[in-house]
Amino acid sequence: MVGVAEYDREQLTQDITTIVKEENRIWGSNPNSYYLFVTHHHQNAYGGLEHLNSTILATNRFAYAQPTTYKNYLALVAHEYFHLWHVKRLRPKALGPFDYTQENYTTGLWVIEGFTSYYDNLIVRRCGFFDEDEYLQALAIDFNTVYNRPGHTLQSAAAASFDTWIKHYRPDENSHNVSISYYNKGAMHAAALDIKIIAETNGKKRLDDVLRAAYQKFYLIENRGFEEDELLTLAEEVTGVSLKEIFEAAHSTEELDYNRYFNAVGYQMVDTANHKHLSLGIKTEVTNGITLIKTVDRNSSAWDAGLNVGDELIAIKGYRIEPNNKAYDYILSTSVEGEKIPVLIARDGLVHTLEVELRKSQKKSFEIQRLINASAEQRRLGNIWLSL
Numbered sequence: 151m152v153g154v155a156e157y158d159r160e161q162l163t164q165d166i167t168t169i170v171k172e173e174n175r176i177w178g179s180n181p182n183s184y185y186l187f188v189t190h191h192h193q194n195a196y197g198g199l200e201h202l203n204s205t206i207l208a209t210n211r212f213a214y215a216q217p218t219t220y221k222n223y224l225a226l227v228a229h230e231y232f233h234l235w236h237v238k239r240l241r242p243k244a245l246g247p248f249d250y251t252q253e254n255y256t257t258g259l260w261v262i263e264g265f266t267s268y269y270d271n272l273i274v275r276r277c278g279f280f281d282e283d284e285y286l287q288a289l290a291i292d293f294n295t296v297y298n299r300p301g302h303t304l305q306s307a308a309a310a311s312f313d314t315w316i317k318h319y320r321p322d323e324n325s326h327n328v329s330i331s332y333y334n335k336g337a338m339h340a341a342a343l344d345i346k347i348i349a350e351t352n353g354k355k356r357l358d359d360v361l362r363a364a365y366q367k368f369y370l371i372e373n374r375g376f377e378e379d380e381l382l383t384l385a386e387e388v389t390g391v392s393l394k395e396i397f398e399a400a401h402s403t404e405e406l407d408y409n410r411y412f413n414a415v416g417y418q419m420v421d422t423a424n425h426k427h428l429s430l431g432i433k434t435e436v437t438n439g440i441t442l443i444k445t446v447d448r449n450s451s452a453w454d455a456g457l458n459v460g461d462e463l464i465a466i467k468g469y470r471i472e473p474n475n476k477a478y479d480y481i482l483s484t485s486v487e488g489e490k491i492p493v494l495i496a497r498d499g500l501v502h503t504l505e506v507e508l509r510k511s512q513k514k515s516f517e518i519q520r521l522i523n524a525s526a527e528q529r530r531l532g533n534i535w536l537s538l
């Protein structure tokens with residue numbers, strides 16, 4: 151534990167031990183007799199990096215004080231420890247042995263980081279730190295993050311993975327319009343795989359069994375990286391379930407019908423957003439007292455009207471926009487859909503008036519809920535999915 155932080159050493163040791171035991175159980179064997187968790191404490195930080203026998207974590211030094219942030223820290227512990235097997239040993243062919251002089255291209259980060267992101271929260275649930283509602287909220291974040299990025303209709307999880315060298319860690323003002331995160335999308339695919347296997351094997355198998363078999367075959371026995379189609383073949387052999395649709399979806403922008411999977415185990419995904427709100431589809435930031443456009447959503451009303459990143463927003467519908475003067479919110483809440491309003495901007499020292507046609511917000515707010523009229527069988531399978 152590096153740096154200043156307030157934590158209960160005994161409680162922390164006990165909770166991390168619970169996570170370690172659960173993951174050792176999932177994978178069936180552990181190549182390490184010694185593993186070191188190093189946590190760095192900062193004013194603002196969250197993240198981790200996996201190694202063969204250790205991990206370096208970074209967290210806010212006050213994370214331990216609040217249940218929500220503490221559980222997020224435990225999910226980070228679960229995530230990085232999972233990598234001990236999943237990527238450091240069981241890995242796509244391109245990811246090792248590394249040629250550190252070259253970029254190492256793989257479409258498989260949706261499997262490696264996506265599955266790990268799915269399991270980090272699931273393990274926190276299985277260990278009893280999350281109750282069911284907290285877990286379902288955590289899973290819904292992946293869906294909302296993906297569906298609220300216009301890029302989800304353009305980029306697949308596999309393509310996001312392949313482009314990570316040039317895109318993921320170098321975001322710009324247009325990234326949300328053209329890309330997604332293979333962490334979130336991969337977690338959605340992992341959830342679909344886990345649930346489909348549980349539903350179609352009557353609860354006898356799940357994604358754990360696929361991972362354990364893959365670790366045995368590709369790492370322990372053959373000591374090599376895998377190709378995605380080899381993993382699919384093995385997964386179908388181990389479970390007897392056809393999983394091709396999900397592996398194919400990872401390489402496509404076609405959306406899976408996630409409710410089909412959730413329904414099979416007694417859950418449903420519902421969009422609870424209020425789509426009556428009007429929205430321009432922009433995000434702004436105040437710099438030196440002026441309001442600048444930071445992002446413009448693709449296909450939003452602002453996009454179609456020609457508003458652009460970097461434009462200074464001066465007035466809307468005749469009202470001066472000033473930081474915190476609420477004019478922006480007032481106009482959106484009192485106008486009607488289809489109304490065309492003048493937007494005064496400054497761009498490169500020239501003032502322009504653009505006409506923007508107001509539309510309703512497309513922002514999603516998915517919740518994953520229990521199906522009220524689920525059958526006893528659906529409930530039984532749902533309990534297998536999320537039980538402790």
Ligand SMILES: [Zn+2]
Nearest residue numbers: 229233263266
């Ligand atoms: Zn990771």
